[in-house]
Amino acid sequence: MILTYKIKHQKDLSRELDLAIKVAEYAISNKDKLSTKNIAHIGLKSVIANQILRKYGRNWKVKAVKSVKLAIPNQGIKYQTGIINISSLKLFIPFNKSFQKINQIELDKLFAYVSVTVSEPPTIKTKTHIGIDLNTTGHCAVVAIKETGKVYKFGKKAEYIHKKYKSIRKDLQKRGLYKIVKKIKNRESRIVRDLNHKISKSIISLAVKEKGCIQMEKLQGIRDNKKHRKSFKYALNSWSFSQLQKFVEYKALLAGIPVTYCEPAYTSKCCSKCGTVGERNDKYFKCLCGHVEHADVNAAFNLAKMSTSIVQLQEGKSFLQAESDTRQKATQRSTATLEPHWL
């Protein structure tokens, strides 16, 4: 699996970054003359200039550049006891994560983006089934464990954070302070990202403790659901839910926890006790069998149970069967994920 770490680098690279723009501009307008010799006069170290030349020379869509990251390939990077050494820039970056190989490092004004290949441990032998409903009404995630019947809720704070920043943004917009609005937006996404890291970490520790396999629903298309657009789950940007899902997935893979996905079609409509289609009324789920539960908890249990039990629809059709061919194993391929690592 490939992970990318974002690390503050503490070095003034403004000269090199300016030269990088010149190299990129050359590459964009001289696609037939992409030789290092032709850009030697610009004065950027060839190991870096080559990367930029290739990147922008092959890209036919980009017509102009505003900022260009310095890209250092594996050959230009040395690593020794917790320190990355980029000799061409005389740059040292403390780095204490375990990895197999450093693929490349990109640098901008403030940060180094260190892309590493890490080994995935073998999948653990699971004993329980864990359903995670990320598409919830008041929390970021509701987690249910089929075997113990226990429910765990994560991320109550997100609703408060979102409301707080929304009102700040509104106020600034009214006063025409658009630059500050953007700053505030960036700050909010940093806070949400940090929260998502904490939540996913807690969920994975729980999964490790319970030796559980994780089942989630695919989050694509939730914006199309007009019915619940006004509720919290649509109020909070859906990107934060898909970010949380990605974090849960890659942390699970790193811990040897299997992850599967299912279509969201029935997880919120069916009763987690008897399996028939019930009634969902905003936060509550009600079934003819008498079962009444918080809708998110009901959905989380459906997800936890889907992996083994056969649940009947009212028409007598098994929705598990209907869904089984669309159920997918989480991609084991490399997942590029940005993990902030503030130093």
Ligand SMILES: [Zn+2]
């Ligand atoms: Zn029921």
